[in-house]
Amino acid sequence: MTEKKYQDRITDIGPPDYHDFLPPVVKDNYGQWKYHEILEPGVLVHVAESGAELYTVRVGGTRVMSVDHIREICDIADKYCDGHLRFTTRNNVEFLVSDKSKLEPLKKDLKSRGNKFPIGGTGAGITNIVHTQGWLHCHTPAIDASGVVKAVMDDLFDYFTSMKLPAQVRISLACCLNMCGAVHCSDISILGIHRKPPLVEDNRLDAVCEVPLAIAACPTAAIKPAKKTIEGKEVKTVVVNEERCMFCGNCYTMCSAMPLADYEGDGIALWVGGKVSNSRTAPKFSKLAIPFLPNEPPRWPSTVKAIKKIVEAYAKGAQKYERIGEWIERIGWERFFDQAGITFTHQHIDDYRLAMTTWRTTTQFKW
Amino acid sequence: MTEKKYQDRITDIGPPDYHDFLPPVVKDNYGQWKYHEILEPGVLVHVAESGAELYTVRVGGTRVMSVDHIREICDIADKYCDGHLRFTTRNNVEFLVSDKSKLEPLKKDLKSRGNKFPIGGTGAGITNIVHTQGWLHCHTPAIDASGVVKAVMDDLFDYFTSMKLPAQVRISLACCLNMCGAVHCSDISILGIHRKPPLVEDNRLDAVCEVPLAIAACPTAAIKPAKKTIEGKEVKTVVVNEERCMFCGNCYTMCSAMPLADYEGDGIALWVGGKVSNSRTAPKFSKLAIPFLPNEPPRWPSTVKAIKKIVEAYAKGAQKYERIGEWIERIGWERFFDQAGITFTHQHIDDYRLAMTTWRTTTQFKW
Amino acid sequence: MALKHKTPLLDELEKGPWPSFVTDIKKMAEKKPACDDLLGLMELSYKEKEGHWKHGGIVGVMGYGGGVIGRYCDRPDLFPNIAHFHTMRVNQPTGKYYTSERLRKVCDIWEEHGSGITNMHGSTGDIILLGTTTDKLEPCFQDLTHQANMDIGGSGSALRTPAACLGMSRCEWACIDSQDIIFNLTRTFQDELHRPAWPYKFKIKCSACPNDCVAAIARADCSIIGTWKDNIRIDPEAVRAYAAGEFAPNGNAHGTGPEKLDIQKWVTDLCPTNCMWWDGKELKINDKECTRCMHCINVMPRALRPGKETGATILLGAKAPILEGAQLSSVVIPFIKMEPPYDEFKEFIEKLWEWWDENGKNRERLGELIQRVGLRNFLETMGLQPDPRMINTPRYNPYIFFKEEEVEGGWKRSAEEYRMRHKA
Amino acid sequence: MALKHKTPLLDELEKGPWPSFVTDIKKMAEKKPACDDLLGLMELSYKEKEGHWKHGGIVGVMGYGGGVIGRYCDRPDLFPNIAHFHTMRVNQPTGKYYTSERLRKVCDIWEEHGSGITNMHGSTGDIILLGTTTDKLEPCFQDLTHQANMDIGGSGSALRTPAACLGMSRCEWACIDSQDIIFNLTRTFQDELHRPAWPYKFKIKCSACPNDCVAAIARADCSIIGTWKDNIRIDPEAVRAYAAGEFAPNGNAHGTGPEKLDIQKWVTDLCPTNCMWWDGKELKINDKECTRCMHCINVMPRALRPGKETGATILLGAKAPILEGAQLSSVVIPFIKMEPPYDEFKEFIEKLWEWWDENGKNRERLGELIQRVGLRNFLETMGLQPDPRMINTPRYNPYIFFKEEEVEGGWKRSAEEYRMRHKA
């Protein structure tokens, strides 16, 4: 029921002009920044050629936010920042302070609000976990998103509020193989995976799906058309060669009568060693660390523990400025599995299209 | 016409026992060698734990050798080595001298025989070129083998008799994509290539080939069955989708009515940067340097020149102990193409199965 | 106010130092029945370990083909207030700067028309307004445009909401004006954003330097990454000050405060190209060999800065794994000037879309198409010259394609003539 | 004696410092008409830039399925003496040591039965006797076995003649007895060598240390490479002597003679694992981190030597590009003891052949089969444990196969039950 409120319908105006939101000091010094410094975890100063300074206080964002929570953020921005704030590319909130005298009161205020606005997420530590919808809104997840993130961040909290790791550690989560969190290039990635082939609902498949699309969706050609007799009536459906299924869920994306989700089958795969920056080494994909950890709501203890173990092995073994992937490449994967206490299994060995490029074609390895 | 000369036919005796051929000093010190030294290019001494010494004089082998040439080698071995000699894995000849006093006379003798027995091929230089049959014996070559090798070795001769390169440079040649010279992992590889799709001989194909085998042979599925009418008679044959042909010659291997060889189409592709040893870096494939150089018998001047240029750029640019591939990886491919004066073309960019793994997925590059 | 659903499992997520989305939603639930049911449904998922949302139908806003994700709960019997629970994607202001004023306006609109729950922000960059019914979409949209001057973002087989790092607004390393570029492109390509017409989705992201703070190289079909061509600018005094311990290394990212920086160990030895020298007094860079990786600049922000001849590297093809496996973007234009109105870039990308649109199969991302037809094919259509900077390594298989016109004498040959030279 | 064919082009190859095969064949041509025609045919190829040999038919020796390559000239009208010109592959003595006596015997046999032209040696390792007619094959074979105690090598879809580096006979680095291993295996597997029964060819090569002087890792379906597990043996005195300039570095491979070796620069800095330290007096190695690359040992042969707990790494799958692209061998057994009679290895390889024979398609090399079915499948059949040493990197795609028995509750599910929890 569309109620027409306005005289003219406005469309295609695009995003608001970002200039409207820049604090005056930013406008004045746009493109004229000279250097920055992290004053303490979560607090940055940027200094312009002109000598002007901009202070930033970064706080952890839940990403899932009610409008009331946002309004509280706005209240704070009004009080200390002339109403200026921003969000980071990793869903943290940044309060932009032009008036230095307001910095300490702001921090005090933030700290006074319980666990709502933890200050941190800068430098050689662990910042917010980029993540996705999970059970909160999506139809294909193998795990929840925000809940896993909350549990992991609680456990790694100390790394959010400090800068004592060898380098930054970027953690991401995606609740299914679609990888909306783009977890394929993170220092540590949490990925929801299915392990049971699609449940083919013969009785409704033809009604709700286009059979050829479902068949074409399968990267391993595991799906074939089929005819079955249900209650005396012949129906069109599909059969899945279960041996060939690797649970990607692409069939379900195309056909809702092929659900994969299962309380026993679903869980988490952990990945390590990806990066995005071009700093020192080229961007890298994340590689499989642990093929499967069970789905353990509400606090996913096995996953939380495994991640902590990896972070600690890294903290112990890596050199300064070395990202997780750089550390592993220096010491070798056999060492990584040792040091992180992870068992190497068949699943670690690639068997998809480029598998051969991942095999070891040298006698160089460590004992 | 088998004439039966012997009472019993002996079969499956396998190779002769190598012990029968070892010089006494080798037998006595088998597995007890302590160290070696290259006394001068082509002359090695190996010293055993016992203090015993074995001298080796290495001379260039043509590989294509007449029995008379071998007999001449035997004469020399008899004179200075108690009849002991060996061939290396790269087709050089090694005279094994146990009696040091015979070393100088042997060298003098070798030098007195014209260009037949050049001493060298050790250490940081260029040793013999591993190669294949070419026009001398094979049915699929795009180029000759021994002739190209002779022309290139004449030009690089100075590097055979000296040890002044940053590290060893291993050159190989294969006269077609079958790569019997295993040129896929050499510092420099000379590869005979075709550039015209198979000439389908409709009139004899069905008689001499199994059509399904020919079709299955093609890695790009460029070959399809066809029927044609020749002199009023319908014949079974094939058609080639020429756009999809990359001239691998596998169809010709399966079907002699699909020749690829052509005086204008055939020529040489040059490859660089492969290695086999596990020293420092892992073994590497050779990569395309020059997609095509014309077939220029009798002395292939363009190829000879191009190789010299690569060797010289390497000699100038590399650090000690750095193989060609290691040098290029250090400086980057853009630098290599600059320094070797080679134009980068579409052909350098991979478009086969693993192509995507060769693209540059970083902003890191040089101007 | 007591909530309808007991949530003993979710309650566990109210503990701990990290902010709790559960606590937050619970508060909203007091005034929004949808949020109450949302908690109930989440609790059920936590108990059963299975999600409870169905495939979305096609819902949207008049004249737009995307920007809304339809979503229906599979237990409307238990959670009637979220039986329909669609998402609106709202195009974020570039760089994600806000004023409290505008943000409050969005909050008000969303409290009126939706659940009051958001994601700040979605992975692509949008503001996600999470959960409303079909009839509220249009009024919500109208309020957003009229009151907040905001428009919806992309979904479906269309251009997706482009995103940028904060760039020149607060970063000393910005080589290009990432915010302006993305803002300009988004405004220019509104039609492509709002009316899905392509084989599949297409994402653009822009980072103003190779640190790539918006993860463009991993998450965008077209990654625009700032870079420079001339020399790193060195302030020799500041270099010495780092060595002397006057500054905190790496902008104090390690929390050490000012401390002597071992330039040899932490800068020159870690330079991937080994093109730097430090003799204890002077830092020298052989810029010709530098690959602009940013490491040295990152470690000594007060002493080193990118050069002044700036522009962007354009890389294409990044995507998540479905179907062929994940890809990172690959270099196709090593360097391009990026000055408003960005006409050269726009011509490039329009041509690119045209090619993809014509050649791409259904649900084939750009990167997969290039993979399928080969980089050569792509470069030729786009009129781009092959460049060694586009590859990590030249081909190592001998399967080289040549075209007929490249081969002396062409491909037409006579079997008779061949058999004159060679008896069968 | 004047030769029948003018060879102005080939004559150009008599010039220059490298030995000339043309001069050599010319001399043979004086007594062997086949060689005269061979030169004529080569000259024709040099003129026309096309080869003149036809596909070989199947020719051979009684009871053997291989070892002979049939070859026919496509201009028998011009070169009748090489109308038939088959090749015999003769299994070389392991390590390619000879006495002049035995070699002369081979020469005499080949002068009697063939063209008198050879290849010393073929790429696989055989002595190649180049050019004879069908009727000479059997007598030649009989003379070889009776007079020279030699047998023919492999061809076709069979085991190919195995080859070794010279190893313990003359090299201080040999970790395994490469010659004995290859000799033993070749004698054991005579049937596999002489009677093609497999999907395609299979090659074995053995190098006694990671320098891999027989290029096993690039050229053998099964590469056996010597290695060690304990510590590099260091002679500290000799290390100091290198530093002091008493020895020539790298066994004088750079022709410098004795000169001071900058151990830091040329040894420890080039160690790929950075596991060495040199303080000007003592060299230390953290052997746990060493990957046994051989570099330091190569540079200081008088000071460093492989350890004493020696064995081999087994790698599989190397091959030339046809069809799927070239492959290097990949690690499947990181370490195995290699002691006569090598039973453990023989069991392994027989099992391997059985699996390949059963599963390989026609003309599918082992490496391609493993690629097609996956390493897992292979390892499971062979009873080998997965080991991180088998890979450069774990998978980076999320397409992980699980087996039904690995998943709690198995794969059988009921749609009815699912739809009880989730309304459609």
Ligand code: SRM
């Ligand atoms: C605010 C933000 C940009 C934005 O537009 O929102 C940002 C801001 C800065 N980044 Fe970043 N980066 C931001 C996301 C990223 C990302 C993207 C991501 O993680 O998804 C990356 C790539 C990550 C990767 O490689 O996987 C990123 C890789 C870097 C690097 C490279 C570090 C490296 O050695 O690999 C630097 C340089 C450094 O830290 O030394 C850097 C440096 C910086 C500096 C110091 C730039 C400056 O001079 O102001 C800023 C403060 C750093 C800090 O927080 O310690 N920033 N930075 C993003 C903050 C996210 C957050 O809330 O935590």
Ligand code: SRM
């Ligand atoms: C005789 C021979 C073995 C045989 O069974 O016949 C042999 C013998 C020696 N090799 Fe080798 N290598 C022989 C082929 C090879 C090959 C195989 C090939 O080229 O096809 C390789 C792998 C090549 C590659 O990596 O592409 C090879 C890689 C090495 C290396 C590793 C060099 C590197 O840094 O990569 C060494 C160590 C060194 O030279 O410092 C080495 C060292 C040696 C030593 C010093 C071993 C020793 O202590 O005696 C021998 C003399 C070296 C010299 O000639 O300078 N040998 N060597 C082969 C001589 C071929 C020739 O006629 O030139």
Ligand code: SRM
């Ligand atoms: C909302 C969001 C996740 C989030 O919580 O932030 C999201 C949510 C969905 N994504 Fe996504 N994607 C979101 C960013 C991404 C990203 C990250 C990015 O854009 O930087 C990726 C990886 C990068 C890429 O594009 O490859 C991503 C890769 C996918 C894919 C896999 C595409 C592929 O080519 O591999 C799918 C599956 C599909 O398209 O059918 C997908 C499909 C979906 C769908 C529409 C589910 C579906 O199968 O139809 C999800 C709707 C969830 C819901 O109920 O709201 N989503 N999706 C992100 C969009 C918010 C925004 O507009 O800001």
Ligand code: SRM
């Ligand atoms: C004689 C020899 C070349 C030489 O001049 O030394 C040779 C000659 C031929 N090889 Fe080879 N190969 C020879 C070593 C190799 C090697 C090197 C090696 O063994 O170390 C390789 C690369 C390694 C490998 O096995 O992959 C090699 C890879 C091929 C291939 C491609 C196989 C593949 O899987 O990619 C073919 C094509 C085929 O099998 O159909 C081939 C086919 C051939 C044929 C039989 C031609 C054919 O298509 O039928 C050639 C016969 C030539 C002739 O007229 O005498 N030859 N061939 C080598 C054997 C001599 C010997 O026994 O010592």
Ligand code: SF4
């Ligand atoms: S990752 Fe999968 S389950 Fe999660 S939001 Fe994206 S599409 Fe949905």
Ligand code: SF4
């Ligand atoms: S989940 Fe993926 S692999 Fe399995 S049947 Fe569906 S599309 Fe195929």
Ligand code: SF4
């Ligand atoms: S490389 Fe090709 S042409 Fe040369 S010998 Fe081998 S199969 Fe024959």
Ligand code: SF4
């Ligand atoms: S040469 Fe190779 S690609 Fe061309 S048709 Fe023959 S088999 Fe196919």
Ligand code: SF4
């Ligand atoms: S990408 Fe570069 S310019 Fe942009 S915020 Fe990050 S460091 Fe600054």
Ligand code: SF4
């Ligand atoms: S930017 Fe990177 S490559 Fe360039 S000088 Fe600095 S550290 Fe070296």
Ligand code: SF4
């Ligand atoms: S492989 Fe090793 S053991 Fe064999 S000859 Fe070469 S250096 Fe010596």
Ligand code: SF4
């Ligand atoms: S063998 Fe190689 S890895 Fe081991 S210590 Fe020597 S140089 Fe280092």
